[in-house]
Amino acid sequence: MLHYLGTRLLRATVSVVMVVTFVFIVLRMSGDPAVVIMGADAPPEAVDAFRTAWGLDQPIWVQYLSFFKAIFSGDLGQSMRDGRDAVAVVLERVPSTLALTVPAFLLNVGIGIPAGVYAALHRNTAIDRFVMVMAVTGFAMPSFILAMLLVLVFSVNLGWLPSAGQDSWLNAILPIVTMGFGGAALLARFTRSAMLEVLGQSYIRTASAKGLSWSAVVWRHALQNAAIPTVTIIGFMLGGLVAGAVVVESVFSWPGVGRLLVVSVSNRDLAVVQAIVLMIALTMVAANFVVDILYGLLDPKMQSQTRPARA
Amino acid sequence: MAFVQIRDMSVAFGSAPALRGISLSVERGEALGLVGESGCGKSITWLAALGLLPRSAKVGGSVLLDGVELIGASPSVLEPVRGGRIAMIFQDPASSLNPVHRIGHQIAEALALHRGLTGAPARAEVIRLLDQVGIPDAKTRANAYPHELSGGQNQRVMIAMALAGEPELLVADEPTTALDVTIQAQILDLLGTIRRDTSMGLVLISHDLGVVSETCSRIAVMYAGRIVEQAESAAIFANPSHPYTRGLLGAMPPISGPRQKLVSIPGSVPEASRMPQGCAFAPRCSEAIADCTRVDPAAVTVEANHLAACIRATPAKTGTRTPERVLA
Numbered sequence: 001m002l003h004y005l006g007t008r009l010l011r012a013t014v015s016v017v018m019v020v021t022f023v024f025i026v027l028r029m030s031g032d033p034a035v036v037i038m039g040a041d042a043p044p045e046a047v048d049a050f051r052t053a054w055g056l057d058q059p060i061w062v063q064y065l066s067f068f069k070a071i072f073s074g075d076l077g078q079s080m081r082d083g084r085d086a087v088a089v090v091l092e093r094v095p096s097t098l099a100l101t102v103p104a105f106l107l108n109v110g111i112g113i114p115a116g117v118y119a120a121l122h123r124n125t126a127i128d129r130f131v132m133v134m135a136v137t138g139f140a141m142p143s144f145i146l147a148m149l150l151v152l153v154f155s156v157n158l159g160w161l162p163s164a165g166q167d168s169w170l171n172a173i174l175p176i177v178t179m180g181f182g183g184a185a186l187l188a189r190f191t192r193s194a195m196l197e198v199l200g201q202s203y204i205r206t207a208s209a210k211g212l213s214w215s216a217v218v219w220r221h222a223l224q225n226a227a228i229p230t231v232t233i234i235g236f237m238l239g240g241l242v243a244g245a246v247v248v249e250s251v252f253s254w255p256g257v258g259r260l261l262v263v264s265v266s267n268r269d270l271a272v273v274q275a276i277v278l279m280i281a282l283t284m285v286a287a288n289f290v291v292d293i294l295y296g297l298l299d300p301k302m303q304s305q306t307r308p309a310r311a
Numbered sequence: 312m313a314f315v316q317i318r319d320m321s322v323a324f325g326s327a328p329a330l331r332g333i334s335l336s337v338e339r340g341e342a343l344g345l346v347g348e349s350g351c352g353k354s355i356t357w358l359a360a361l362g363l364l365p366r367s368a369k370v371g372g373s374v375l376l377d378g379v380e381l382i383g384a385s386p387s388v389l390e391p392v393r394g395g396r397i398a399m400i401f402q403d404p405a406s407s408l409n410p411v412h413r414i415g416h417q418i419a420e421a422l423a424l425h426r427g428l429t430g431a432p433a434r435a436e437v438i439r440l441l442d443q444v445g446i447p448d449a450k451t452r453a454n455a456y457p458h459e460l461s462g463g464q465n466q467r468v469m470i471a472m473a474l475a476g477e478p479e480l481l482v483a484d485e486p487t488t489a490l491d492v493t494i495q496a497q498i499l500d501l502l503g504t505i506r507r508d509t510s511m512g513l514v515l516i517s518h519d520l521g522v523v524s525e526t527c528s529r530i531a532v533m534y535a536g537r538i539v540e541q542a543e544s545a546a547i548f549a550n551p552s553h554p555y556t557r558g559l560l561g562a563m564p565p566i567s568g569p570r571q572k573l574v575s576i577p578g579s580v581p582e583a584s585r586m587p588q589g590c591a592f593a594p595r596c597s598e599a600i601a602d603c604t605r606v607d608p609a610a611v612t613v614e615a616n617h618l619a620a621c622i623r624a625t626p627a628k629t630g631t632r633t634p635e636r637v638l639a
């Protein structure tokens with residue numbers, strides 16, 4: 001198990017370095033931040049002065065190295081817009097984003113998994129078909145379209161819920177539902193197929209042949225096995241949730257990290273974008289690390305180093 | 312009355328008949344071999360009897376266990392029977408055990424169900440059972456996961472799990488097919504030993520007449536969802552009365568003596584959805600006559616306790632042609 005954890009930790013570190021490097025390169029190749037910040041009409045001397053002040057005149061590898069140095073000292077620079085600490089700018093948006101993503105994630109798991117299990121256990125019944133239609137719809141429909149539909153129905157036509165802003169908890173409902181539905185649909189589909197796969201296995205027949213009731217077979221023998229591939233999907237889903245937050249926060253004008261990212265990218269506010277990307281990367285890597293640990297706990301093959309013995 | 316009495320059992324998946332009227336009985340403590348090519352319905356005969364087929368399977372006929380009907384029985388009737396009176400082990404031991412549970416736990420489950428054992432007594436019994444089936448270092452091995460054991464050891468675990476419920480009958484469905492030859496012999500030996508030590512009956516399913524004849528006193532030969540011949544093992548070898556049985560015997564390698572070319576039966580088993588008219592074996596039968604494609608042959612008594620379902624089988628002098636369902 002220790003060896004297992006060690007390799008996962010190493011993998012996680014490499015992932016972080018790669019993501020940060022990638023963003024560093026892409027951002028600097030897509031436009032000159034000095035020009036973007038100062039405006040295209042700014043006098044060249046002002047642009048040059050800006051470059052010197054922000055270290056943008058240094059060779060790119062110097063910028064790169066100093067960036068890594070800054071990360072380890074916890075200093076990600078200042079927002080180029082207002083000169084505030086980039087990390088602080090990002091952190092103050094985090095609670096707003098968590099207020100959407102945590103309930104959305106709970107919806108994903110709380111609806112997706114039971115719906116998938118139920119559909120698998122009642123394969124080819126009306127309920128199974130209903131779940132699958134919902135799942136395919138939720139999976140195929142881009143989240144901004146679902147968001148528009150929800151706004152149209154619940155804000156414009158019925159007038160029940162606000163469509164934008166962050167005035168009360170009512171504002172959170174539509175964005176949460178938008179994100180919750182897509183993820184639940186994805187998870188329901190995967191859970192259903194994982195469950196069907198497991199139910200067709202020989203050891204399920206063995207468990208029945210042993211005399212266990214069907215519910216005991218499902219609870220004790222099927223669910224843990226079906227959880228193994230499902231947990232992997234949940235890991236991927238977290239990435240989808242972050243991407244979803246960017247879209248949904250923009251549509252609903254929700255002042256979270258996602259919207260900050262969109263605004264900062266279009267402003268070439270390098271320090272803020274890098275802080276966000278680093279935070280997202282760390283979150284994702286941490287989430288996948290947790291998934292790996294869960295995986296190791298669920299699947300004994302992952303942790304065991306015993307070689308098969310001879311008969 | 313026989314311990315298990317199967318009468319005119321049929322199984323269909325959709326419109327394709329997989330079992331077409333099986334009648335077979337197993338006496339208490341008896342060792343019966345069930346032989347036939349892949350796909351002839353050996354496994355589903357016993358899966359259907361225990362109600363273990365998917366819901367899509369349509370099962371007809373009757374299976375009486377000590378006079379109690381199992382076909383269509385409720386879970387409260389079937390669950391104590393499964394593992395408690397009739398246990399079943401399967402072809403591929405590696406995939407027949409749950410990969411996420413320790414083997415000791417999987418055996419203990421059967422102990423709790425059928426003997427009410429839990430905690431320390433269950434633990435002790437698990438170790439005793441593992442010992443009995445020849446797993447070395449049973450105490451440690453009880454904590455192993457299936458992937459930490461070899462195929463042969465996993466099959467021993469399956470046998471231990473089957474023994475846990477102290478069943479009256481063990482149905483071993485090709486228990487050695489997935490194992491190497493030396494391990495095969497060990498597992499068959501083990502089944503023999505257990506039968507000597509307990510009064511447990513055995514149904515040994517195999518496609519190998521040789522394997523079955525060593526262990527079983529009676530043999531039933533299946534072809535395309537039917538039993539085409541059944542008799543004492545010796546009688547099957549001495550007087551094989553169905554051309555398919557003769558074909559199987561011809562395909563058996565001689566146990567000793569010079570290697571000779573094996574005569575395998577030409578052609579292949581008909582698909583369930585395209586059963587030929589008349590005798591299902593007719594397209595492959597070298598002895599077929601015109602009538603074979605018209606009449607579906609009923610079982611004939613060729614000698615005492617020896618039935619064959621071939622219109623060319625010669626009935627014993629006293630025997631009369633009787634429909635299969637009445638005889639068995």
Ligand SMILES: Nc1ncnc2c1ncn2[C@@H]1O[C@H](COP(=O)(O)OP(=O)(O)OP(=O)(O)O)[C@@H](O)[C@H]1O
Nearest residue numbers: 324329348349350351352353354355356365518583
């Ligand atoms: N779940 C199922 N759905 C559809 N058809 C099935 C199912 N299970 C078995 N069959 C069909 O029933 C027939 C008999 O299957 P069975 O497993 O009993 O064969 P078998 O004699 O045990 O063969 P083998 O030696 O390969 O184990 C086969 O033709 C198979 O295709």
Ligand code: SF4
Nearest residue numbers: 590593596603621622
């Ligand atoms: S009935 Fe005819 S075809 Fe069938 S086994 Fe006998 S001889 Fe062959």
Ligand SMILES: [Mg+2]
Nearest residue numbers: 353354355484
């Ligand atoms: Mg089989």
